[in-house]
Amino acid sequence: MNNKLFIALIAGFAIYALVRYFYMKPKFRNGEDIPKIEATLIDGKEFNIDELSGKYVLVDFWGSWCGPCRKENPSLVKLYEKYHDQEFKNASGFEVVSIAIETDESKWKRAIEMDKLIWPYHIVQLDRFSSPIAKEFGVREIPTKYLLNEKGKIISVNATIDILDRLLADRI
Incomplete structure (x- = not known):
């Protein structure tokens, strides 16, 4: 492979990675307010x-069809159980609001049961990504x-769940 072709491939990959990063980057950052969720x-x-x-409150965008989401759910349940009734320095308790990005409501309900997602706030x-809340959040x-x-x-x-655990633990 000649050097020009190699450099063009590397440059193309770098541009792709940069565009993907900014496209996938969450819309909001620390310190900002989120849009109202109704x-x-x-x-x-x-x-x-x-x-x-x-x-x-943890606002969690997930999907029944998302392997990484489903793999993380047992740890998220443990985090919820650990902090749900916790008295923090500046807060009283911890809640999870799950917002599922789906096309099939029955698969979503089945995933909630199978993964034992015990909190009451399931939307x-x-x-999928064209839905109003996903669009508003830029998910x-x-x-x-x-x-x-x-x-x-x-x-x-x-x-990550480990970082969330540390953040919540530091506020007790």
Whole structure:
């Protein structure tokens, strides 16, 4: 392979990686407010994210068809069990709001049962990444996670479960 072809391939890959990074990058950063989330929950009740004011909240975009999401769910359940009723320095408790990016509601419900996702805040968006909430948040890949403080400000974007655990533990 000649040097010019090699350099062109490397440059092409670098440009692709850079474009992909900015395209997939979450829309919001630490310290920002998220858009208001209003939706119907799995049990038919109306939900507004403001109801969770005063708690730490993890907004978790996921899908029943997403292997990495499903693999992470058992650890997310443990995190929820550990901190749900916890009294923090500035907050009372921890909640998870799951927003599923789907095309099939029955697969979503089955995944919630199979993975034992025990929190009550489950929202489904049936147009996958074209759905209103996904578009408003600029979600282009899952899992995508936002950890909110008690005032609804983002304190972490796309942290691993281990990092979320440390962030919450440091606030007790």
